[in-house]
Amino acid sequence: MMRKLNLLLLLTVFIFSSAVAKEGMWLPSLIHKLNINTMQNMGCELSAEDIYSINQSSLKDAIVALDRGSCTAEVISKDGLLLTNHHCGFGEIQQHSSVEHDYLQDGFWAMSKEEELPNPGKTVTFLVSVEDVTAKVLAEVNAEMSESERAQKIDATIHELEKEAKGDTHFEVYIRDFFNANQYFLFVTETFKDVRLVGAPPQALGKFGGDTDNWMWPRHTNDFAMFRVYAGPDGKPAEYAEDNVPYQPKHHLPISLKGVKEDDFAMVFGYPGRTNRYKTSWGIDYTMKVTNTARITVREKKLDIIADYMATSQKAKIQYASKHARSANYYKNAIGQNEALTKLGIIAQKEELEQEFSQWVNANSERKAKYGEALPLIEEAYKNVEAEKAMEYAAEALLRGPEIFMFASRASQLMDLLEKPEENKDKIEAFTARLKASLDGYFKDYDAATDEKIVAALLEIYAQNNPSAYHPDFFNEIQQKYKGDYEKYAAKMFQKTIFDSKEELAAFLEAPSAKVLKKDMALAAASDIFDMYRSTSMKLRSGNDQLLKGRRLFVAGLMEMQPDKKFYPDANSTMRLTYGTVMPYDPLDGVTYKYYTTTDGYLEKEIPGDYEFDVPARMKELLLDENFGQYADEDGKLRTCFITDNDITGGNSGSPVINGKGELIGIAFDGNWEAMSGDLDFEDKLQRCINVDIRFVLWVVDIYAGAQNLIDEMTIVR
Structure with missing residues (x-):
């Protein structure tokens, strides 16, 4: 009987974990209270301190907001090399392009740090710490106040708290409201202003499928670009200067070549822009x-x-x-x-x-x-x-x-x-x-x-x-x-x-x-x-x-009405963690989408000369030769993209997809058409996060582009 009870208990834990795993954009600073046990039951091998810490190196130190949160990027080397989406770097790639040097059409690869291209105005922001300051912000607020009086009091308090927290440091300090102004958190960040373009595939790869495939699955897009963040000689943020040096991060993500399987645990770390899940x-x-x-x-x-x-x-x-x-x-x-x-x-x-x-x-x-x-x-x-x-x-x-x-x-x-x-x-x-x-x-x-x-x-x-x-x-x-x-x-x-x-x-x-x-x-x-x-x-x-x-x-009132529910705040361009699993879905009756695609889809979708579905000659030659090197899956195929049931939205573009060991397995770049309501209401049976497989990214960097210099500075786990 005891064995049956234990089995039932384990099954109950599994079912509960599966039910709560998908929905939710969680503050990393709070996962030790709300999420870590569920995450570990699902396959996460890390502790809460490994994920978010202000006392030691942790995953959060490798995740950055690009351009104040329009996209996300991750650090993948000790010299500040960054990965993000091609569409997140599209503006910079376009700005550097001309008829004579069309990097949109041909791609761009810096074979040395001297060839990396500066981008005035582009920024990279690291999170230093988060603090719950709700009690302080609302200390002098009462129910008798009008909304304007309440807002004035809160604004004045926030100003003083921000000023006090910043002191004479170079850090940026800001307070954001959560749960429709029911909670407040103080964020300390560090922003770097010398961000240089390192590499990008041709648009025919990085935006393969164009607007036709946008928000769709199955997908075959090689949606990535590479930048590098530079600091002044003292390691602190500085405007672009020739004597700036590659930034030395507290943590960079190791990269796994082991691939993913159905039901594998996956985390997405990033800066989702805006959701309104509590909208009426x-x-x-x-x-x-x-x-x-x-x-x-x-x-x-x-x-x-x-x-x-x-x-x-x-x-x-x-x-x-x-x-x-x-x-x-x-x-x-x-x-x-x-x-x-x-x-x-x-x-x-x-x-x-x-x-x-x-x-x-x-x-x-x-x-x-x-x-x-x-x-x-x-x-x-x-x-x-x-x-x-x-x-x-x-x-x-x-x-x-x-x-x-x-x-x-x-x-x-x-x-x-x-x-x-x-x-x-x-x-x-x-x-x-x-x-x-x-x-x-x-x-x-x-x-x-x-x-x-x-x-x-x-x-x-x-x-x-x-x-x-x-x-x-x-x-x-x-x-x-x-x-x-x-x-x-x-x-x-x-x-x-x-x-x-x-x-x-x-x-x-x-x-x-x-x-x-x-x-x-x-x-x-x-x-x-x-x-x-x-x-x-x-x-x-x-x-x-x-x-x-x-x-x-x-x-x-909702939070009081459902006291046993774990509530998460709407996205507001602050760092969030989501967790889920690699899994397929059924978009229509009689239709099942498997959880990954391969480069076979490039050749199947090819329309020579088409703006969205043209396959460059070199790409086609390599695919036909099946020259996949160490990046092939165990079946010999080169996988392009995969899907998970992680919760994401705009701003998550470029976010790292991380396995249970804290290793990079992909880059998030899109959501799926059937669940486009996701910003307003999460649909657990349909909502999927579309990711480019990191092996496809490295294959393009290594074999397609020949940028061995970039491969050499990464920490690769085979």
Whole structure:
């Protein structure tokens, strides 16, 4: 009987572990309390201290936020060599490319440190420590305060805590709220500003499948790029300088060539950007009908215009490659998210939870007094969303759509300074010097004729989808003077602006004049756009305060209603750990996707000369020869990608996938189409993390590129 009970207990532990393993983006500093036992039962051989420690080297010391969290990277050598995704380095690869040296098309490999390419503005941030400061932040907050009073008190306290923690160090210190402002944590980080491009495969490998395969499985994309982080001679962060030295990290990840098998334990460490898993049914409905609809409508038109231009020449393709990729990524995401939210019935699931919450609240007078207004406040906030819709469309169609408005708006400060030219002489010279310095980089990747088409198309889309009360003032001119012809208006604007021409703008900056700026149509339009955006934001402020209060009370109530549940906070670009297993899934009735792909898929998908599915001649030759070296799996095949059930989102791109021994086995780069609702609700049966197999990465570095120098500095476990 005892043996049967022990067996039943083990089975129960296994089932429980499997049930909780997938969902959750956990703070590494808290896994010793919440997760380590489950992780070890699943196959993790590390201790909590091995994963996160402020006293000794740990895994967290090898994980970095790229560009303040837009992507993640990992350190893979004692000399600061970094791995991330190709699409995370796409902007830098594109910036260094030209018709003469097209690194997008041909790839780039530094065969020595002297050949590595600097990237001004790119940053790498290491996490130093995390501290729970909830009690300190909320010490002087009480339930009688209005939301504005509460916010002011919290902001003042946070400012003092951050100032005290930073002291006279070079570290960065910031406090973030969690669980909709119910908890607060203080982060200490260290940011390095000399980050150099080391290697990248051709786009035909690093973005194989393009937009067609994006968010899809099965996948065969070799999505990686390599950088190196440099420090000053003292080992501290420093701006780019020739005498800087490779950074010596506290920890770097060893790389396993053993491969993965189904049910293997896997961790993903990284900086997920934003999830909203505690959003209510009203919020989900708004996301689908407003946020995603605006994104889809605007970006579809913009992408068509850009694609037409890119097809005209190699130069055009290089110029707009990064812009097209950035816009296309979340265009397709919005489509997939709406589809998944509908198919999976997420709104109905949220409504069921809200009904349960209301019953729990109303069953007790104290709870009703404490949480009774939570859901009514949220529901009321979503009753009239006309202004919010205008803000969504303005962000997509006016601010992030055309380039000229944001670029021209930079001169607003200069126009103010030029009102008193003698008094502001030094400031004017400093401002014009900064603007001059940016001209080459900006206009290198800018085509005025294309932007003019985008302006005309997106202004019309904005007007069609929003009432005139939310139109910027210059829209009246379009209706009256141009009879509603947006193309004619755009053509005139581009004739009457200096911000579409490097030569005109450079000449202006030699002798800047307030008169010229006041007559500039692009700057005038930009000013009207920002005036409308600011005034609408002010109108929404009180409603937003009530929505924030409702959300805060709702999450606090949920945590009290389910005291035995292990809650995890939404992603907010702070370091998180997720854990799960390597496993297949069933996307449709009668269809099973296995957990890995091989290079056979490259040849099966090949479309010679196609922008997305072309296979370079050298790649094809190596694949046909099956020249896989030490990177082949035990069956002789070269595996390309694999999937796990780890919880990920945007920002996790480039995150390391780590086995139970703390060894690198892959790089996360995507989620799957069937679970695009994942930012709003985790779907445990369908949600998968798509990863490039580290052996495929090393095969490209070693055999395809011949960069033995890079292989030699890694710690490889065979």
